[in-house]
Amino acid sequence: MNQHQNRSLTTTEIKSYLVTVVFVLVTILVVAIATLYPFKFSLPNSFSEFDFFSSFNNASSFQDQVNNVLLFMPLGFSLANLLQKLKIKIGLQIIIVLLVSAGLSSTVEVLQIFLPSRTPTPADIFNNTFGGYLGFLCFYFWNIQSLNNIVTQIEASTLRPSNKKITGLILAYFSVILLACIFWQSTTILSNWDLNYPLILGNESTGNRPWQGYISEVYITDKAITTEQAQTGFNDANYFRGFGDSLLANYQLNGKCCDQKQTVNLPQLLWQGKPTNIGEGKGVFLSSSQWLQTAKPVKNLSQRISKKSEFTLSATIATDNLQQTGPARIISISGNSLQRNLTLSQQGHSLDLRLRTPITGENGSDLQMIIPNVFIDNKFHQIIITYYKSTIKVFIDKVQRYYSFNLLELIPFNQKIFYYALTFIPLGAGLSFLSFFTKNSVTFSKLLVPSGILLPSIILEAILIGESDKSLSWKNLLLGILFTAGTMLIFRMRVAYLKIRS
Structure with a gap:
């Protein structure tokens, strides 16, 4: 039997x-x-x-x-x-x-x-x-039985807790916090720029996002600049030519813009479409029937900017139509209408910016960066855009007309909840089990839970403020604390329920 x-x-x-x-x-x-x-x-x-x-x-x-x-x-x-x-x-x-x-x-x-x-x-x-x-x-x-077995094993192993073992577990916990901080920092670097995209003026390479207007000059560097340097850029027409090795693109555009001698060692700009009126004296005229594109991808430019994760772009432009939408592409480093590294566009009277980072997506459109009332007339305007440490700054004609966007502060609240859940739910679960290991050690137990709940959120916010130039957000601090404490509380309540049942 x-x-x-x-x-x-x-x-x-x-x-x-x-x-x-x-x-x-x-x-x-x-x-x-x-x-x-x-x-x-x-x-x-x-x-x-x-x-x-x-x-x-x-x-x-x-x-x-x-x-x-x-x-x-x-x-x-x-x-x-x-x-x-x-x-x-x-x-x-x-x-x-x-x-x-x-x-x-x-x-x-x-x-x-x-x-x-x-x-x-x-x-x-x-x-x-x-x-x-x-x-x-x-x-x-x-699974109640499985969780009960784990808690029983942990409690049995902590009858005589080893300070060395507990210290190692706590250090491992805070190492995970630092890894989470590194992940957050990596969301705004330009490491995911594609090296196979050309530089296009006045359209996408597919020809389906035309812009109508004039461009007289374009400078691109792999260096961010300060407000004081931007002021010099507005006052001195030759300022960006003095950037030496950091000057990656220098296009002085006129009716003969596409002569190879004019572009020196840069990829040559070639007319696309059916050019008939290329403009004289005040820059090149771009429209749905004629736009400019480099003969090959601007690989060196994208690679340098991707490696340094900073850049400055200066362009002098004038729209010929105040109601253009699409958005209509003015300057773009892109493969098509859905994949890009960087794009300046016109959307009605507003300037629309798209920048490719891990957090903004391959179309650069997951976070909105719109500067209002840029295209309210047909005059030429110099636009300087500079990016450094997750912050993109835009100057229109003068440093007093200034806009700033920090990518981390643009994240919609529903996405932020998801990202914070990814970060802090595992930490809360880890802290709950770590508290079981240390409950018989008076030295550790009094400090572990409050510090384990508060420090992850504080450390993350402090690092992002220091490395990304963002402002202090009490909402972010509270969100991280709530996810960590909430996850830990739920696990501990579950364990308490198991003990009552047994």
């Missing part, structure tokens, strides 16, 4: 393992279908290391980021279930879930290089990995 019961139990366990393994495989299959369908792979004739890395110069929209987190949650959930059945230690479970999620996501992103319908994105790997980890947390929060 007892032997038969033991055999039945073993058989049940095996069936349970098989069902769990099948569930894991199904979640992997769902990920593959969702990310690689319709599986129409195309292998290029030649493929270099440069082509490989440049394929990842893309950014995800906010909706894509949310979807990528949700897509990998079932994988993390099912993996946690399988690893718990295999009686693997909780610390090793977390590592396995993170490695499997990151490995599967990386494999998918590499395969998407060879799918014309897909664009690989580095941010997807992070979001997918976080989704797997979030699924792991959901499993243990949902």
